[in-house]
Amino acid sequence: MLSYWERETFFTNVDVCIVGAGLVGLSAALHLKQKESALNIIVVERASLPHGATSRNAGFACFGSVSEILEDIRNSDEQTVLSLIEKRWKGLQLLKKNIGEENLGIEYFGGNEIFLETEKEVFEKCSDEINTLNKNLKAIIGSEKIFSNADEKIAEFGLNKVEHLIHNDFEAQINTGKMMKTLLQKVQQIGVQILFGLKIENIVDEENKAVLQTNDFNFAAKKVLICTNGFAQQLLPNIDVKPARAQVLITKPIKNLKIKGTFHYQNGFYYFRNVGNRVLFGGGRNLAFEEETTSEIALTDLIQQQLDKILKEIILPKNDYKIDMRWSGIMGVSNEKLPITKWLNSSMAVALRCNGMGVALGSQTGMDGSNLILESGI
Ligand SMILES: Cc1cc2nc3c(=O)[nH]c(=O)nc-3n(C[C@H](O)[C@H](O)[C@H](O)COP(=O)(O)OP(=O)(O)OC[C@H]3O[C@@H](n4cnc5c(N)ncnc54)[C@H](O)[C@@H]3O)c2cc1C
Missing domain, CATH: 3.30.9.10 (D-Amino Acid Oxidase, subunit A, domain 2)
Structure with missing residues (x-):
């Protein structure tokens, strides 16, 4: 249950909600905010630290x-x-x-x-x-x-x-640790809010907005970019990852x-x-x-x-x-080696599936996801 203050301060007038604070989600947030500084962007991450692949990887900068x-x-x-x-x-x-x-x-x-x-x-x-x-x-x-x-x-x-x-x-x-720490700091310094410990359970496309459901409360964003990578099928059962x-x-x-x-x-x-x-x-x-x-x-x-x-x-x-x-x-x-960046409906896009080479592919995949949002004219 949210308080009035919490709702008004953190969850009102959200332009873009990025789900997942791995390299892809944070790179998307960085690029989006650098391009459109007036946008109110939040990144939500289910764990106390990013907790999927990026902060746990081997750090090979390989191709x-x-x-x-x-x-x-x-x-x-x-x-x-x-x-x-x-x-x-x-x-x-x-x-x-x-x-x-x-x-x-x-x-x-x-x-x-x-x-x-x-x-x-x-x-x-x-x-x-x-x-x-x-x-x-x-x-x-x-x-x-x-x-x-x-x-x-x-x-x-x-x-x-x-x-x-x-x-x-x-x-x-x-x-890898230094990379994530720097990226988290950079994104926060330019005014993106990162909310840790907030797992999105479901997202519903409504007229001109998406409603994000957690196990405690719901909030709305004009656009959502899903960057949950290996966990994507939990929100999107049919996605090819x-x-x-x-x-x-x-x-x-x-x-x-x-x-x-x-x-x-x-x-x-x-x-x-x-x-x-x-x-x-x-x-x-x-x-x-x-x-x-x-x-x-x-x-x-x-x-x-x-x-x-x-x-x-x-x-x-x-x-x-x-x-x-x-x-x-x-x-x-997936057997398909290229990442997916595409709109799923009028409010929800995905940027994910870097396979085992996200160090190389993650920054551009995030940027491609943020470009989708920018092109939507938000
Ligand atoms: C052990 C290991 C070694 C690797 N070694 C290398 C390597 O050496 N070189 C290389 O290029 N690649 C490597 N990779 C792959 C690389 O780390 C990934 O391709 C890349 O980090 C993917 O980034 P991402 O942002 O898409 O995903 P992630 O980093 O997984 O980010 C997704 C985030 O979404 C969050 N999330 C999921 N569901 C929800 C939800 N419902 N609500 C809120 N948040 C949610 C997760 O907690 C996670 O933090 C390795 C991966 C692993 C696991």
Whole structure:
């Protein structure tokens, strides 16, 4: 139940309500308020902190490993995949512009895709395509030396059982926490209200407005932008985006850590990186696709045990280490790799589905969502 003061101060004359304070929702709010400073914009977030994918991710500033790109080309066509990579690359530049390199804590250590002795065939296919890919990506990235065979780095990184390594000079890593803190501050500083702990249960399209229902009270906004990503089907059962849980762990600081940069393994189903002198490692969703198609933030023994095994046998075979934390987050995925930004009715639009590459796609997806609202002439 709201008081008169609460209703009048926070929920009256709302022009735009953005649901979800992840990278997409906050980027939309930033752009919208920068373009139309008079708009009364609120962002509502169900949890005490943004609690989906953005603040729980691995912080890879990536645009695709060779095996992922080739798999995507097999599933669609080369031109579509190149334009997707271009979106990711441009999205990363937009993220840097919005947040600033220092606030992102960006580190240009490069990326690496590793192949075990059992993955000779996949490696050879990838290696054969490096030159063609580099040529095709030159116009996007601005260099022809993007991917290269770099087996000599395997020993440098202290990896075990790894036979081949493809290096990507243009992949980087960010500090996800710093990114979110900066973005939250920027959005609030320009006058957008962010209300935490407010879960939207239902949204009803009425004449010239949408009514947002919570378990306690209702309020209206002229336009609503839904940026709830992996949770979207809770509000919109027919939308083509499914939840996909991703589980990760991080070690305590490790003496003489050799791992530096970002690493992809098994078509991107596993990923690890250094965070200072710690290792962050995640993946394994392919072990239990059905069970991991969930919006429940939780851990499972099956996946955590597999992460432990790979960490010990392949990533840190010679180091003493302890696990500091384990957590999971929820992505929004579909076979369709492009995000969705569109109107659902006269008052409600969506901007979501960055799949596993929201660091690259999130800022532009938010901006595209905010452009829909601006074009509506609000
Ligand atoms: C473990 C993990 C590792 C990842 N690693 C990487 C990586 O290294 N690089 C990369 O590019 N991408 C990575 N991703 C994916 C990336 O984080 C996402 O694509 C991106 O953050 C999506 O941003 P978003 O704003 O769309 O969604 P989210 O960040 O999920 O934001 C949606 C928000 O909506 C809120 N919400 C949901 N329902 C409601 C409701 N009814 N009412 C109010 N609020 C609601 C949620 O609490 C959430 O905060 C990773 C994801 C995970 C989970």
